[in-house]
Amino acid sequence: MNNLSSDKKVEVAAKSGYHHGDLRSELLNAVRLLVEEKGSENFSIAEAARKAGVSSAAPYRHFNDKPEILKALVMQAMEEKAMEMRRVIEPHPIGSLERINALGKCYIDFARNHPGMFRLVFGKTESHENDDDLRQQGEKVFGIVVEAVAQVLGIQADDPEALKRAYMLWTMVHGHSWLQIDGKAKQQGIEFPEDHLLNEISNRILGEIPR
Amino acid sequence: MNNLSSDKKVEVAAKSGYHHGDLRSELLNAVRLLVEEKGSENFSIAEAARKAGVSSAAPYRHFNDKPEILKALVMQAMEEKAMEMRRVIEPHPIGSLERINALGKCYIDFARNHPGMFRLVFGKTESHENDDDLRQQGEKVFGIVVEAVAQVLGIQADDPEALKRAYMLWTMVHGHSWLQIDGKAKQQGIEFPEDHLLNEISNRILGEIPR
DNA sequence: CAACCCATGTAAGTGTCACTTACTTTGAAT
């Protein structure tokens, strides 16, 4: 929303050497790289500062502490994610399973391609659980799934059944994502074609089942 | 099973004050508590040593580094888990969905009741991915599930279909467990009765689906 | 029974980190 400012310390307020000019957003870029490289638990603010060419105390002019930096990053990433999700369902007809599959693929691809950020966004982070901004941002993202599910089932998005089915789908893609990036599936010799798996799952969860 | 030795440094090999007598296992107990209390990423060896009443260098006589302590703990926990799983399916008839549900409940209960250990055992830990002892221990546990699934489907346990269905179930209970302990589900206002959810899932994954 | 030795303990040290405090610089408003 605010600052997707590009690479490095370009444009606005070019620094004099002392005052940086755009440290906040450059720090976020640096942290993003480090989170990807070392994981959100193991990156250090000190190293991000070094990367940005400032002292290790400088970041504290822009963020109170580690969790606050991470929150800013998560907010950014979720915004981007919501946009991507809207984009990937758009080509498929409303109410089709393809939409569901596209959303699942989008989730899993995020995990595979950016495991560090995925862990940060969809895992636990100290002090992020009760944050209202993050809750709201999460609702925006999950709401896209619930709506697509409701359209498949031909019910209203606020029908609890839609929420339940969406949650069942979520558990599967979420579980699959973690088992993949944590290496548990591969460790157990489990490797199935992913699109097939996704398709079978959405069929079983959203289809009628003989009782 | 082995040493639920109570508080402090009791019984066997009572120390002279200098040599502890059974530091290795007391350290493991201390670490287990700390992992539960602060999470496997945030516990410190130093604090475990303090808890055991020894210097901060002492643990390094028994373990090379942090991951090695954690590995010992995981091996213990998985052994216990495999035993518990065999125990919970035992009352239910072979080939019944109750067996599957019991296994699912067992997994989720572990996550809920011991989130710290669950994260450690079923999450990612530095240098645990390619460890052969851990892989083998994991196979033992997952094998119980695959066997139960095969019995429901009336096929051989080495049939790839059994592995696939078992994996689908795994993704769901795994995903559900993480979403619960990370607070993501509650954050989104999602709270369904768990046994109902489990039952619906096992029905859908192991039942025939009209194509 | 004495001597020894090695597993197991300690103290002290290194380098890193998160975060704080007191001071400095500088662009912008007055």
Add this chain to the structure above:
DNA sequence: ATTCAAAGTAAGTGACACTTACATGGGTTG
């Protein structure tokens, strides 16, 4: 031109992982 607050720095605190050199003492051996 002066001033002032935002944004930077240096130096410090306390914690930690892990290392090194040294200490202790129980079990084995002569």
